[in-house]
Amino acid sequence: MIPRRLLAFLLAVLAILGTPSGAAAAIDGAAVAAEISRRGDAAVAAYDPANRLATASELSSLYFAVFEGSGMEVDLGIRSPSLKNELEVLFGVVNGQAMRGVAAADLQSSWLALRDRLNVAAALYGTPETDGFLPALLKSALILIREGVEAMLVVSALTAYLRRAGAADRVWVLYAGVGVAIPLSLLTGWAMTSAIRAAGASRAVVEGATMLLAAAVLFYVSFWLFSKSESRRWQAWIAGRVDSAISRGSLIALGGAACLAVYREGAETVLFYHALLASHADHGGAIIAGIGLASGLLALVYLVLNRMALRLPHATFFAATAVLVYGIGLVFLGQGIIELQAAGRLATTPLPGFPRVSWLGIGPSLQGVTAQGGMILLPWLAWTWQRTRRRVS
DSSP states (O other): OHHHHHHHHHHHHHHHHTSGGGOOOOOOHHHHHHHHHHHHHHHHHTOOGGGHHHHHHHHHHIIIIIIITTTHHHHHHHHOHHHHHHHHHHHHHHHHHHHHTOOHHHHHHHHHHHHHHHHHHHHHHHSOOOOSHHHHHHHHHHHHHHHHHHHHHHHHHHHHHHHHTTOGGGTHHHHHHHHHHHHHHHHHHHHHHTHHHHTTOOHHHHHHHHHHHHHHHHHHHHHHHHTTOSHHHHHHHHHSOHHHHSOHHHHHHHHHHHHHHHHHHHHHHHHHHHHHHHHOTTOHHHHHHHHHHHHHHHHHHHHHHHHHHHHSOHHHHHHHHHHHHHHHHHHHHHHHHHHHHHTTSSOOOBOTTOOOBGGGTBOSBHHHHHHHHHHHHHHHHHHHHHHHHHHHO
């Protein structure tokens, strides 16, 4: 069921993107980077902390109208996801510093770091790509694997959870969440390339808000799952009727988690395939083959994970599921903060020298590190509080 629906969804994406209204021209990344560098140099040279809004407005425009608006952000996400994420972080730092009116030397230093990475991105476009069947197939497969694995893990974990809880007949709630997310992803992907941009809104704002919402739902679900991991509570819970144990609110939360996980990944997947078709217009067959290959691999992993989950001890399964869902929520939290910082919707206080780990959503900013660090400590604090309550009682 899952592989067929997933493949149908992605073929629908290609059908939509292949229409004339979805056509896009290949991105001249070197020219875009050169424009950003030229205008950024002028803006930073004219920067006055006492009159910071003019520079802040120009730097913000370079991100929204040029880097994002030209399509380079999405296109670079195919060529080098880590470099694209790094540029988003650096845009957030520069925009945030200009808005706060930091010293000119500090802004100049941050801008030079951003411009250096832009030059690296421009060099990628200066190197001719091998425009053959196999490269297009591999890129297509990697896009789906990279974007789909987190959503697949969430859906797989929650599906196994319902089956272990004796509620296999309610797995349809998760599939319903996925079914809602698929058309929403298609519509959002289209809107991000046309309607939202025409309205002056930023794709980063939409993505960032979606990630934070998804993180909040995943945190809630993970705490709920973890509460069932203790053997004593599990036995008491499973002894009751499933109808009352898995309440309507719990089912809504589980379906919502599946929906948001797929929606968050699906909308971005649409954009990546849009850009891939633009740069490999003559290799539609290779792109479809890559989708099929990646869909098969994800389906295989999905089945293996579900079989393994059924063999684990109850306490181990519930604890592992809670940790997995919580970990994905942490990644979404960090990535959402980075997106909103790049869009200038959140302040950015840089932490020089702090490691940047894109796939974990870790960026070198005080806001991101504090948020993720606080969420890592929260389960320990909750566990400590519960133990204290038991001793007192």
